[in-house]
Amino acid sequence: MDTLNPAVTGVAVSMATEALWSLTGQRFGLCEVALRPCRKDCHGGSFFDDFGPPWTGGWSYPQPALIGGQWFNLTCGSCSGDCSCTSVSEVLLPAPVLRIVEVKVDGTPLVTGAYRVDNNRLLVRTDGGQWPRCNDLALADTEAGTWSVTAVYGEELPDGAALAMGQLACEIAKAADGADCKLPAGLQQLVRQGVTISYPDVGELFREGRTGLYLVDLFVSTWNPNRLRTRSRVYSVDRPTVRRAGT
Known part of the structure; x- marks a missing residue:
C-alpha cells in the first residue's frame, strides 16, 4: 500500500x-447527535382532551391515576415510576444511547454526576433537580430557557x-x-x-x-449471518419526545 x-x-x-x-x-459506526428534548406529561392527556387545556402558567389540574392498585392525584412532573414511591425526573431519548457527551440547561453544562442513563434511553436526573418543563426551540442551546442533550449513537467496531x-x-x-x-x-x-x-x-x-x-x-x-440489508427499526406514531437540532 x-x-x-x-x-x-x-x-x-x-x-x-x-x-x-x-x-x-x-x-x-458512531454518530454524535444534538437533541432538544420536549417534555411529555405523565398523564395520558385525556383529562385535557375532555375538559380543555391546562392553566396558562404551565401547571395542570391534579390528575387521578391508578398505580399498583392505588389511586393517586398527580400533577405535572410528579409521576412516579413502577419501581419507586418517589418522583423521578427523567426524559425519554431515542434508543439505544451509547453514551452521553454533554447535557446543557440554560446554556450551562451539567456535571456528569448530575444524571445517568437507564435502559440505554432514559436520562434520569440524580442531583435532586428537575428537567426543565419548557425548551425554547427558537433559541440556541447556549441561551437561557433552553436545554439540550448531546449523545453518541451507534455501535463500536x-x-x-x-x-x-x-x-x-x-x-x-x-x-x-x-x-x-x-x-x-x-x-x-x-x-x-x-x-x-x-x-x-x-x-x-x-x-x-x-x-x-x-x-x-x-x-x-x-x-450479519442473516444477510440483513439494514438495521431493524421501530417507529412510533406518538408525538416525539425530542427534536434533533438543525435537521
Missing part, C-alpha cells in the same frame, strides 16, 4: 468502508473489522492500480493445457453478501 498513489489508496479505503458497512447491515477492512482495501487498491488481486473477476472457467479451473460466480457471491475474500467473508458472516 505504501508504494501506491495516495489518491488510489484513499479511494480504496473509502470503497472498503462503504462496502463493509453495507454488507454488515449498516450496523457499525469489533476487533475483526480492522483485518477485514485491511484485506478488502488492499485488494481494491491493487485492482485500481492494475495489479493482480484476489477479488473475483467475471471469469467463471478457464481451460489451459488440458487443465480446467473454475471460478465462483461473481453475481451469486454478491447476492449472498460475500466477496470471495476469506477474512472479509468471515467478518460479514459472523456479524
